[in-house]
Amino acid sequence: MLTTLHKQLLNDYQRDFPLSARPYQDIADALGVTEADVLSAFTELNGNNFISRIGPVIPPNHIGVSALVAMSVPEQQLQAVADKISAYPEVNHNYEREHRLNLWFVIIASDAEHLRAVIDSIERETSYPAMLLPMLDDFFIDLGFKLDLNNA
Known part of the structure; x- marks a missing residue:
């Protein structure tokens, strides 16, 4: 409530x-x-999972480096692999997509060397290769929403 x-x-x-x-x-x-x-x-x-974090939203690559990464993971292993990936403090979030590359996640690191080390570690730990997807255009989607406080 x-x-x-x-x-x-x-x-x-x-x-x-x-x-x-x-x-x-x-x-x-x-x-x-x-x-x-x-x-x-x-x-x-x-x-109660109404919020997941309190923190700033920093545009990609303004502080450190970031990358969008995709993996192809068998459906029966998807949750276990996602949980392993989410355990890395450098991983901002991950999500399932309906595609051959069905697990996508964002990594933020202090520099390119650290980013590569995290991706290498994830590949070793999960036994699945990661595909880095370079940012071609920067889009910001405001996920904020106004609550109706009378009916919420």
Whole structure:
């Protein structure tokens, strides 16, 4: 069950998250609750899979290097391989696609050498080759959405 605080956090802090030494206190002050209330609500939202992370969205290759990678994985092994890939801190996200190359993921690393080392490690650990897909055009899709707080 989403509380009013949950709904406010989901609606109001998809963008423009405070950049300060105490962002959760800033949010608490704006909403008239305690910092502990905000932290607890975000923990609950994460635990119930309403959110997966709190962090910046940085355009590709502005800090470090990134790559879109695709793999062809047998259906019966897809979840196990995806779980192994997701365990790497450099992997931003991965997802299934309806294609011969059915597992896609994004890797972010400090430099090209580190990126290659992570991809090599994933290939060794999963026993499947990875195909790097270079970025030809940069597109930004805003995944934010406005919640109807009366019906959410």
